[in-house]
Amino acid sequence: MNTLIIAVIGMAALIALVLAGVHIAVALGAVGFFGLVACLGFSQALSMVGIVGYQSIATFDYSVIPLFIMMGMLATAIGISTECYDTLAKWLGRIPGGLGVATTLGCTAFGTLNGSALVTGSVFAKISAPEMIRYGYDKNLTYGMIAASGNIGQFIPPSIMIVIYGALSGASIGRLLMAAISPGLALAIGFSALTVGIAIAKPHVFPRINQKYTMKEKLISLKELIPIGIVAVVIIGGIFSGMFSSSEAGAIGVLVFLIMAVIKRTPIKKIGQAIMDTIENAAMLFLILACSAMFAKFMTVSGLAPTITQMVTGANLSPTLFLFGAVLVFVFLGCFIDAYSSIALTIPLFYPAAVALGIDPIQFDMVCILALHMGGLTPPVGLCVYSVKAVAPPGTDVMGIFKGAMPYLLMMIIVTILFIFVPGLSTFIPDAMMG
Numbered sequence: 001m002n003t004l005i006i007a008v009i010g011m012a013a014l015i016a017l018v019l020a021g022v023h024i025a026v027a028l029g030a031v032g033f034f035g036l037v038a039c040l041g042f043s044q045a046l047s048m049v050g051i052v053g054y055q056s057i058a059t060f061d062y063s064v065i066p067l068f069i070m071m072g073m074l075a076t077a078i079g080i081s082t083e084c085y086d087t088l089a090k091w092l093g094r095i096p097g098g099l100g101v102a103t104t105l106g107c108t109a110f111g112t113l114n115g116s117a118l119v120t121g122s123v124f125a126k127i128s129a130p131e132m133i134r135y136g137y138d139k140n141l142t143y144g145m146i147a148a149s150g151n152i153g154q155f156i157p158p159s160i161m162i163v164i165y166g167a168l169s170g171a172s173i174g175r176l177l178m179a180a181i182s183p184g185l186a187l188a189i190g191f192s193a194l195t196v197g198i199a200i201a202k203p204h205v206f207p208r209i210n211q212k213y214t215m216k217e218k219l220i221s222l223k224e225l226i227p228i229g230i231v232a233v234v235i236i237g238g239i240f241s242g243m244f245s246s247s248e249a250g251a252i253g254v255l256v257f258l259i260m261a262v263i264k265r266t267p268i269k270k271i272g273q274a275i276m277d278t279i280e281n282a283a284m285l286f287l288i289l290a291c292s293a294m295f296a297k298f299m300t301v302s303g304l305a306p307t308i309t310q311m312v313t314g315a316n317l318s319p320t321l322f323l324f325g326a327v328l329v330f331v332f333l334g335c336f337i338d339a340y341s342s343i344a345l346t347i348p349l350f351y352p353a354a355v356a357l358g359i360d361p362i363q364f365d366m367v368c369i370l371a372l373h374m375g376g377l378t379p380p381v382g383l384c385v386y387s388v389k390a391v392a393p394p395g396t397d398v399m400g401i402f403k404g405a406m407p408y409l410l411m412m413i414i415v416t417i418l419f420i421f422v423p424g425l426s427t428f429i430p431d432a433m434m435g
Contacts, residue, residue: 067250093209111153144404334375
């Protein structure tokens with residue numbers, strides 16, 4: 001049987017499995033493995049999935065995942081998250097969508113440190129979502145907002161995604177890191193404005209906090225932000241001063257939270273539960289990454305992904321149409337595989353074609369990375385949505401989260417279109433800072 005037909009059947013099977021309620025990692029792994037068996041034979045497929053699965057997660061960069069998850073779990077166990085959101089409620093609650101804006105900005109700051117949308121989404125789904133829902137926020141929109149906001153931190157340096165993209169495309173990593181600040185800020189502002197707009201148009205889904213507080217009560221409540229402030233200063237200050245790496249920052253952050261747990265006399269049982277929750281969620285994320293890599297290998301071996309990219313690059317499009325075509329391909333691939341796999345599949349073909357068409361390499365990189373992150377919010381895979389679903393309470397509907405993320409996906413599309421038609425948005429920061 002033709003391998004392209006096998007790939008189409010595999011994608012249909014993946015969609016059917018996900019819609020049937022099969023866990024995304026199981027669905028990806030099963031389709032990836034049996035697809036490779038159909039293309040290569042059992043023996044070669046078995047050897048390949050073992051190597052691919054291991055190599056996809058056996059990297060030091062991913063050691064930060066369990067560390068940052070544990071920071072979130074410890075913050076919840078200690079009660080810091082509840083105290084923090086109580087303070088935010090007093091200061092921002094009466095602003096339309098105030099807690100949502102605070103969550104988006106928090107995801108931006110946290111994601112900047114760990115460089116992973118999956119980690120950021122899962123941590124904030126555990127920390128902030130219960131507090132927002134406690135104040136009456138719509139559950140699906142809340143989780144959808146967090147799934148989308150988790151992407152923002154991957155743009156602002158330090159960013160593992162940008163470094164990997166630069167290594168594959170050959171573009172200046174330094175200029176890419178500076179350029180990525182612009183789309184990161186644009187998304188943060190866009191998501192915040194969207195949340196405020198939704199709150200004004202539909203106050204029942206993002207309600208204001210009815211209770212009024214005096215200025216004295218607000219000022220006193222600021223002491224509850226001290227623990228978070230200490231962690232932020234230690235981690236951000238340490239990374240940008242060069243004292244330690246992002247992974248080391250995760251370990252130091254965990255240590256700081258453990259010290260706080262001792263100071264607050266947190267029961268050992270809660271700390272033990274936080275450790276168990278960390279193990280469960282980290283295992284889930286690593287399993288998704290490994291199985292996603294297996295499926296990506298199936299897509300490559302079958303020839304479907306290269307065929308799609310070749311069709312776009314060979315269509316003799318204008319620069320603007322080429323950018324839109326690239327966006328469509330990235331969003332399509334993002335429906336099935338993770339952003340890192342999409343980069344590896346397409347950049348070697350797309351980047352030379354973009355340069356040949358006279359498109360500024362920095363602009364092309366920013367547009368493509370924006371498009372890549374849309375895939376994390378689109379079914380059937382939508383890894384950002386599934387990372388949030390994994391830590392949500394039992395009974396949370398994954399399709400409800402997808403629906404809740406749609407307004408923020410639309411905002412990402414608007415920002416992407418803006419960067420297509422205004423190239424200077426991508427280049428003005430690196431030009432100003434690096435010449």
